[in-house]
Every structure is written in structure tokens, then in C-alpha cells.
Amino acid sequence: MIESDSAVPTADILVVDDTPDNIRFLSSMLTESGYAVRPAISGKIALRAAQSITPDLILLDINMPEMDGYQVCQTLKADPKTQMVPIIFLSALSDVKDKVKAFQMGGSDYISKPFQMDEVLARISNQLTIRQLQKEVESRNLQLEVALNDLQSAQLKLVQNEKMTALGQLVAGIAHEINNPVSFIYGNLTPAMDYVQDLVDLLSRYQEAYPQPVPAIAEQLEELDIEFLTEDLSKIMTSMRTGANRIRKIVVGLRSFSRLDEAGCKVADVVEGLESTLEMVRSRLEPDDQPAITVVKQYDPIPSIPCYPAQLNQVFFHLLVNAIDAIRSRLEQEPAIAPQITLTARQFNPDTLEIAIADNGIGIDEQTQAHLFNPFFSNKPIGQGTGLGLSICYQIIHDTHQGEIIVTSQPGQGAAFTIHLPTTLPLGEA
Secondary structure: OEEOOOOOEEOEEEEEOOOHHHHHHHHHHHHHOOOEEEEEOOHHHHHHHHHHOOOOEEEEEOOOOOOOHHHHHHHHHHOOOOOOOOEEEEEOOOOHHHHHHHHHOOOOEEEEOOOOHHHHHHHHHHHHHHHHHHHHHHHHHHHHHHHHHHHHHHHHHHHHHHHHHHHHHHHHHHHHHHHHHHHHHHHHHHHHHHHHHHHHHHHHHHHHHOOOOOHHHHHHHHHHOHHHHHHHHHHHHHHHHHHHHHHHHHHHHHHHHHOOOOOOEEEEOHHHHHHHHHHHOHHHHOOOOOOOOEEEEEEOOOOOEEEOHHHHHHHHHHHHHHHHHHHHHHHHHOOOOOOEEEEEEEEEEOOEEEEEEEEOOOOOOHHHHOOOOOOOOOOOOOOOOOOOHHHHHHHHHHHHOOOEEEEEEOOOOOEEEEEEEEOOOOOEOO
């Protein structure tokens, strides 16, 4: 639309005809009717005019030298900039085949010469009205799309907040309930092992001092197999200590993973968070009925940075779970592969840290990669994915941490998710 002096939009009409008299007549009549008119005496000039300023409507003659109206129409409809402009053909050709071809080329209407100006004005008004309605529909569709994206984003944040709140409460409760008894057991195992060793030493001294015990004691010693008992008791105590230590590590991992005391932006060790998250998925890495997944760690020395530790741990958790699922899927098809996840941490540049989680799983095709971070998109079977994980990861990295998350993958060759985190971020509450 071209703005008139009164600020009322005036339709811009491009009139294309190789006959000057026709152009003058149409231009005069359309101008009197309040339209802004631009003339073009050839198809090539018309195309340049349409590219320069997109018209609201085009009146197009068919029979023109060098480039006829059909070719002009086809070219305009192939250009995204002009493909929605309504085109009304004006031609002395009145055969049905000519009209059909005009519509096939993308024409919106067809008027046969000689024509009545009232008819031309009525058809122009009709096409402009239709185009205006189309623009309104496009505008409303765009508004709806924006509203839908905002709604999905809000839903995503609500789901994330509820999930993290519930997880945090669960983790805190478990860690608190387990920590005290495990600490008691672990703390008493060392003196208990010393006491047992003292008793074994004392028993050995008795055997040396009284090599010939009374028959009742000799009979009981034979039944107990004292040599095996003392040897196995040491192994049992060591095993108990190892188990208690493993539980302590899990409790520490739970606390570090949830980071309930670090809801805001804090200076934290990103690798420590990655390691604590790895503990959370340890059982899935080493299942009893499937091959264990080897974890290769390639950590360069990196500094602690301002970040939201609990949210980053959530990102690591989603990516690790997805990597495990991808490897398990490939193992179903190729049992002979050596399953592996590679964790990398390095200084990408002076202002950025790079954390990468790569797997040799089933991989992701290019079409799926384009939608991975969309809310509610999932390429997992129904019931096995909500479509929220990677979208949440994107928001946490891109929006909260002002970083980026990049996926590189080829089907059958695994996938790598690379995270770039800035080393500077304002400290404070989320």
C-alpha cells in the first residue's frame, strides 16, 4: 500500500500493457477512482517495477512481445516477494483454453477485452478485498503462533519448576535419611575392623601358647574352620567398608546434584556437577543384564565459573540419559559394538568453557535435529519421552546462562551435544 496525503492507504496497481493507449486509459480511470497507478509497457519492465516496490495488484496483458503475460505471471509467482500479489489478466483472447492457462499460471482473475470499466473496478475491488483478508488471516496466524510459543514456553517453565522442586525435596529427604545411618556405619567400620583384627591376633596368641586345647575347644575349632573364618571375616569387613563408602558417594552426589542451597547464580565447579550427575545414572551405565557403557573422561583444567549449578546438573542429566538411550537402541541392532560415552571439558576460548557429551549410539538424522529443541518434540516411542528434556536444556543454556548448545550427529554414528558457557555471568537469584 502507498500512503496518500491524508494518511489513508491507497492501493498500488501495476498496469502492464504494450499498447500505450490502453495504459493511458486504464491509468486515467484508475487514478480517478483513487488508486495509485504505475505503468509498464513490457514484461521485463513490469518485473523490475514489481521487485522495486511490491504492488498490491497487477493488471496484466497477455499478448506482449519478448515476454508474454503468462511468462510474467509465472515469474512473479515463483518469487516469494511477489507470489501473493493478485494478478488480473486483461486480454482479447477469450477462448476457454486461454483462460484456463491464465489460472494455471497463478492468475487471480481474467477479464476479456473489450471490457467495461465498471467491471474492471469491481473485480479490482474484489481482489484487493480478498488480499486484505488474506493479510489479516496471516497476521492473526502469526499472532496465534507467537501466543502458542509463549504458552508452550510458560508451560515448559512450570513443568521444569515443579519437576525440580519435587526432585529437590525428594533428593533432600533421601539424602538426609540415608546420611545419618550410613555415616554411623561407615564411621564405626574402621574401629570395628581394628577390634576384629585384635581378636584374631589374640586368638592366634592363644593357639601359640596352648597348642593342645581341651577336647571340647578342639572339636569346636574343627567345626568352625578357624583359618577360613578369620580370612573370610577380613574380606567381609573390607566389602562392608567399600559398600558403605559407595553409599556415602551416592549421598554426596545427590546433594551436589540437587544443589538446593544454590538456587541462584553461584561460582561453581562445572565438572564437579557433571561428575555428581554421572553418579545418578551409574546404575543405567552398568546394568546386570546388558553390556556396561564405558565412560571416557577428557577433562582439561578449567576454572569455576558463575552459573546456576542445579540447572546445569539438570542439563547434564537429560543429555546423559539420552546418550544412554541412544546407545541401548543401537545395541539392539548391533550387539557387537563397544558402547561408550565421552565427556569433555576444556577452555574453548578466554571467555568460554566447553562441555561436551558424546556417544556412539544410534545417531540423529538431519530432519530430526532441526526440531530437537522444540517444546514437546520427541523422537522416542510414545510413552518413553515427553519432548521436554532438550527444550528445557536449551532454555537453561541459551536463556539462563547466555550460552549455546550445539548438536552434531549422523545416523548410525552417534551424537555429540556441545555446550558453550560464558565465564562471566551476573551473580544473584534466578
